Amino acid sequence: MKTTSRLLRRPAAVVAVAWLVLLTVATACAPLIAAHGPLDQDLSHVLALPSASHPLGTDSLGRDLLSRLLYGGQPALLAVAEALVAHLVVGVTLGLVAGYLGGWADTLITRVGDLLFALPAIIIVLVVLSVFPGNLHAAMITFGVLGSPGLIRVLRSRTLGIRQEMYVAAARVCGLSDAQILLRHVLPRLTSTVIVQAALFSAVAVIIQAGLGFLGLGAQPPAPSWGGLVADASQVIDRDPWMLVPAGVPLVLTVVALSMLGDAIRDSAVESWSVSKLATASAPPPVAKEHAEAPVPGALLSVRDLTVEIDGVPVVQGVSFDVMPGETLGVVGESGCGKSVTALGVLGLVPGNGRVTGGRVVFAGTDLTASPTELARVRGSGIAYVSQDPMVALDPTFTVLSQLREAVRRHSGANREQARERVLELLAMVGVPDPEGVAGRYPHQLSGGLAQRVLIALALAGRPKLLIADEPTTALDVSVQKEILTLLHTLQRRTGIAVLIVTHDWGVVATLCHRSLVMYAGQVVEQADVESMFVRPLHPYTAGLLAANPHRAAHGHALTTIPGTVPSPREWPVGCRFAARCPYAGDDCRAAPVALTGPAPARLTRCLHVEELVSEGARL
Known part of the structure; x- marks a missing residue:
């Protein structure tokens, strides 16, 4: 229909x-x-x-x-x-x-x-x-x-x-x-x-x-x-x-x-x-005007007011965040909140007919949205990407050695023999058993966990400073997920690489991340360091996600659910986009767009009822 x-x-x-x-x-x-x-x-x-x-x-x-x-x-x-x-x-x-x-x-x-x-x-x-x-x-x-x-x-x-x-x-x-x-x-x-x-x-x-x-x-x-x-x-x-x-x-x-x-x-x-659920490019809802701050001094990546459209329909609006050198920032939210599109927007790789229509992406002092040439140079060497499905990212017609060697030579200028040695070094670095044997295999001959390790090695081929990982453990079983998370944590300690990880798993956030960014319906609704967010969330959506976290069941906590679903971009309301699912929502929430505010040091939230939320004890 x-x-x-x-x-x-x-x-x-x-x-x-x-x-x-x-x-x-x-x-x-x-x-x-x-x-x-x-x-x-x-x-x-x-x-x-x-x-x-x-x-x-x-x-x-x-x-x-x-x-x-x-x-x-x-x-x-x-x-x-x-x-x-x-x-x-x-x-x-x-x-x-x-x-x-x-x-x-x-x-x-x-x-x-x-x-x-x-x-x-x-x-x-x-x-x-x-x-x-x-x-x-x-x-x-x-x-x-x-x-x-x-x-x-x-x-x-x-x-x-x-x-x-x-x-x-x-x-x-x-x-x-x-x-x-x-x-x-x-x-x-x-x-x-x-x-x-x-x-x-x-x-x-x-x-x-x-x-x-x-x-x-x-x-x-x-x-x-x-x-x-x-x-x-x-x-x-x-x-x-x-x-x-x-x-x-x-x-x-x-x-x-x-x-x-x-x-x-x-x-x-x-x-x-x-473009699921984006049937027509109707007029986008208004966005609260927020002060576009300058990039934080010393930040490796600064994203300011990022807006992304697909086929003329806004799917991400006014997203801002920073990633410091050596830091891991987790982006959390349900499917359809704009997490993956935000990550791909940083790289200028929005799927479908999508494009970045506003904002800035400043990496190491350079605005990538203003320079397509610089963006192309940074991909792979400055910013690398790991997708959630390694079988999609790896070419089935070439061996592991061929694909990794191509990336190494592209970024380092090494000859074939030097590139081969670097490939074996990368495979060993990501914990691949028998690097020599795995290098000669095709992607379909690898298990899911092994293919994900190869994909991480491919991402590291250009010695990037920032790794964007889009739900890198989603397609893996539980035991392999733990291995991949441990690998990412180990690589970060060894290389000092910064990580932007997209996930819906609070366990991943607790294990890897220093700070967390919660997105809902194309907007940032809360941002804080991980410990503060777990102890006292300042947005009802964050509190609901934490209460629904399956890891809580292991500690005897009852699990709850958030009623309803994330609205599609063409159905975004004028006011708070979470209002239809929020127990604290009032007429003031629905009347006009809600801006991000800082109710506490190093905390940002897009909620008008923070005091009521805190007074009722959103302590998990």
Whole structure:
């Protein structure tokens, strides 16, 4: 439904859909629209221009062109529909089966698809017409089958990835059959892909059926057909050029409309995948005007009033913080609060169509937002990044040695042998057992924990001063998480590197961080040193997160939950963005934006009821 609303907001899609609907309705209602029959002749008006009695003119036998166009559209659209149905039945069925079942079924279907690819489709269609003269139905169904290998390949590739999803495994555990899983859990994920491929194939099918009609292999004269109209127009083009307009323009418009529709559906689907919950770029809510302080003296990284937009929708607004040399700053919050986007905004790597639209990112005295060249130079050598999924960050086609050596040579200028020694040194530094053996492996040959260590080694290849770690332990099991956290702590002590770590785990904050930054709905809501924040939070959201911390259960504390969910950027309220979930919220919280204030030394909070929060004993 959301994809449909996005689609209808695209002018090209609306125009394409309007034309296709108009064409379908007009051809279906041809007897009601056309004043003449498709075979009726008016020899007194041969090759006539448009008039009241003949809105599109007449052909060389005085037949009404509007009537022949509408009646000829019926077999044309039927032929396209037959080809499309054959295309989808074969392509979707075999694509899903090949990708989901794998094994011999995948091998057999892939080989058959390769064979069909090798066959010249138009030649086979002509052979079918020679066996079944004038049978356009058999020809178009054959064309649909011969065009299915492309769809098979696309859906097979998508299904291979989807079948690895946890919800598919859960469906198997629940006892669902393969057919149920494919129809109810896999196919819905492929709907947009199927529709895009269907629209593009339909455009080709329109051209093919018109070409067959042009050659006289479709509907036989005097029966009307679009291809036949073009053929008739080509024979009298020297006497009546106008006849080519009603014969050819609808054909061209239909092909263009189908192509435009396919592109629009693809773009709408991509938008829904890459920018979740950001359907439209509505006017952003106002932000409280806060004093933009100068960078703290001696700070390695100073971010001031950082604002990030994706597809014109603000997802981070007015974020400011500092990271001192050798310090670890934790950024905490639920999913959708803007933590990862803030971290990527520092590096100028906002996903999708995102960009930094305001603020400054000052690293070692240089404003990176004002100098793309300096930002490119700093990446890897000044600021490194570790993602939460190492398998996404490591190229599956190259060995560990090849990838790390490339980074080492890029930042140090070392030769191949020197770079190799540095790679082995880095692998040993991050605790990789048998560095020599691991260096020769490909990423898929590594365990999750080992791959994360390799990724950290890759980040350290340029000897950075700041490491941004975006939930580096999320994809790992508990025992490996502890190893990675210990590794980061050890590396920080040995190298003096500063760390900005994005996490939703308070245990990570307590273990690694000196200070913590709490984000909610694209804003900083509290900032303090870790001990002060744990002992006395000064924002209801921080207090709620700490109360919901699973680590408290181990010490006999009851766990609570925060009602509701984080609002999407297009639903941010004017006032406090946490007000809908906050037990302390009043009318003053909802009336206007709330600014960050400093109610205590080295403490910042975005709350109007700090005293009430403290008086009720938000001591955990």
